[in-house]
Amino acid sequence: MTPSHVLVPLDGSPLADEALAHALETFDCRITVLNVVTPLDASMSEGGVLEPDERRREDARERTQSLVESARGAAAEGDRTVETVVETGDPAETILAAAEDMDVDQIVMGGHGGDRSDIGRRLLGTVATTVVGEAPVTVTVVR
Template sequence: MPETVLVPLDGSPLSERALRYAIEKFSKAVITTIHVINPADSLIDVEMGGLPAASNWYDRAQERADGIHTSATEFAADHDLDLDTVTEVGRPARAILEYADEHDVDQIVMGSHGRSDIERAILGSVAETVTRRARVPVTIIR
């Protein structure tokens, strides 16, 4: 059994399912959730709303991260577990892999995707990259 489990959360139903799975299967492990704020998302804000909309993208992204972690923490508390939560800034796959390496994570549990099919085709799959490059076992939840 792993002692430390990392669960990347992006707010999607599959990432929530991954957290549920991790809590059920690895209840004795230290579970950490990670949400990665991707600076590339600010480009979408510029395209959709111009520079004024992009000027506070980070504040909105941080609020979203806080909400995701709060929901996860409450869910874990309902199962008598404490979670560690982390928010990183960067490219999601890279940030997840770096965190796992730097903190001696034993297992990663994540949803198979959080984006639409079109976004995944254009941007690539974070889960795919993590699975290929991780130095620890990765469980993909579908």
């Protein structure tokens, strides 16, 4: 079945950018780009190590704005448009909730692989693993 609404979570990684490119090339339907901002006081964010301050919050806002503008630019290059949504929370939980709330048919996201001893890749890969395991819709992982 051809989807009518695709959700593409973007986190600024090259694989997430490839996921957006894949979705734009593959699906001729509504595409929503989701950027999830992890709260600065969450244990997995820098706020778990450093006290949140206005400069860190501003950096997070600027990074989010850059991701959203980049997604819109990528879509415009192919004469397409994307809807953009920014949410705050746990990435996997927020992606799963958005999939249900927005009534999407498919999720297309980047996956992180590589050396299993690389702790950064293992932690980042847990988001894709959780979404694949719990999503109520088809998930395409771009690698």
